[in-house]
Amino acid sequence: MTGPYILQPDPSVPGLSTTVSGIDQNGNAVETRVVTEKPLTLFLNSQEVVTMMTIGDHPDLLAVGYLKNQNMLADDDVITDIDFDDDLDVVIVRTERETDFEEKLKKKVRTSGCAQGTVFGDVMEGFDTVSLSREARLKTSWLYALTRTINTTPSLYLEAGAIHGCVLCEEDRPLVYMEDVGRHNAVDKIAGWMVLNDVPAHDKIFYTTGRLTSEMVIKTVMMGIPILISRSGFTAWGVELARQAGLTLIGRARGKRFVTLAGQDRIDFDMDPGHAEEEPDRNRRKGSVPAR
Numbered sequence: 351m352t353g354p355y356i357l358q359p360d361p362s363v364p365g366l367s368t369t370v371s372g373i374d375q376n377g378n379a380v381e382t383r384v385v386t387e388k389p390l391t392l393f394l395n396s397q398e399v400v401t402m403m404t405i406g407d408h409p410d411l412l413a414v415g416y417l418k419n420q421n422m423l424a425d426d427d428v429i430t431d432i433d434f435d436d437d438l439d440v441v442i443v444r445t446e447r448e449t450d451f452e453e454k455l456k457k458k459v460r461t462s463g464c465a466q467g468t469v470f471g472d473v474m475e476g477f478d479t480v481s482l483s484r485e486a487r488l489k490t491s492w493l494y495a496l497t498r499t500i501n502t503t504p505s506l507y508l509e510a511g512a513i514h515g516c517v518l519c520e521e522d523r524p525l526v527y528m529e530d531v532g533r534h535n536a537v538d539k540i541a542g543w544m545v546l547n548d549v550p551a552h553d554k555i556f557y558t559t560g561r562l563t564s565e566m567v568i569k570t571v572m573m574g575i576p577i578l579i580s581r582s583g584f585t586a587w588g589v590e591l592a593r594q595a596g597l598t599l600i601g602r603a604r605g606k607r608f609v610t611l612a613g614q615d616r617i618d619f620d621m622d623p624g625h626a627e628e629e630p631d632r633n634r635r636k637g638s639v640p641a642r
Contacts (some may be wrong), residue, residue, distance in 0.1 A: 357543065358527040359505040359515070366405050367510045383510035387531050393442040394422060395449050405506070405513070405530055408539050409434045412530075413441045415542030419569050421475055422451055423545070477568060482576040482596050483552040484616075491621040492522040492555075493579065497603050500524055500557060501581070501629055507559065516540055518575075519555040533560035537569050544573070551575045562588045562601050571595045577616060579603050584611055605629035 514533035551574035598613030606626035
């Protein structure tokens with residue numbers, strides 16, 4: 351696809367959404383787009399790890415990112431193959447190293463994420479030892495440019511709603527935009543893309559449409575990304591963890607407005623907010639737009 355992205359949503363891909371008939375508040379017949387979701391069972395070598403509900407795109411990126419963010423793939427692990435069976439809805443990640451996570455898999459913790467996100471009990475293993483780059487900067491001109499570009503990019507969010515988006519950015523350039531029914535899945539797809547393409551994290555910015563929860567902060571920190579931005583709000587634990595890790599945490603970023611609750615020292619106020627554009631009305635709300 352054309353545009354500033356290396357990889358971005360394509361709402362026209364068959365199977366990601368479908369048209370459903372119903373009636374509106376006046377009893378009139380309507381048709382609207384809704385996102386689809388399907389199970390995807392992930393294996394690491396011969397061991398079944400988890401079954402996730404996902405829209406079904408980029409299963410290879412989702413699988414690798416999930417394993418990486420659960421500390422089940424080490425930095426020096428060599429991935430020898432990724433097999434995806436569309437008929438069985440199964441993806442298998444194979445590594446040179448033999449793996450055995452039976453004990454780890456017993457310690458599951460349900461998160462506040464959509465689509466019943468699940469992390470494992472020791473996912474914060476190493477959280478306190480992560481050192482995020484102090485050299486990373488965020489200019490407010492970059493922030494305004496990013497939110498404008500991202501929020502007007504064709505997406506399932508604009509077509510059908512009921513979905514979360516995450517974007518990996520560098521300065522004022524959005525690089526990779528992923529969507530899924532759960533924000534944790536969208537994060538994992540980006541993590542998988544970074545692993546498979548050997549992309550450094552120290553100078554990147556992470557944008558999400560979802561809330562800034564503890565899960566979002568933990569995953570961003572463990573990925574080594576120093577700046578996290580959202581159009582939504584915060585949770586108290588998410589803010590506490592961001593401050594503990596030295597993560598720059600920006601929420602309620604819409605149009606010319608934003609709030610920073612951690613890591614303010616990375617921000618360069620190089621643009622008068624009065625010169626920033628307000629967000630178009632079409633992008634201010636969650637939910638679907640009528641199908642045409």
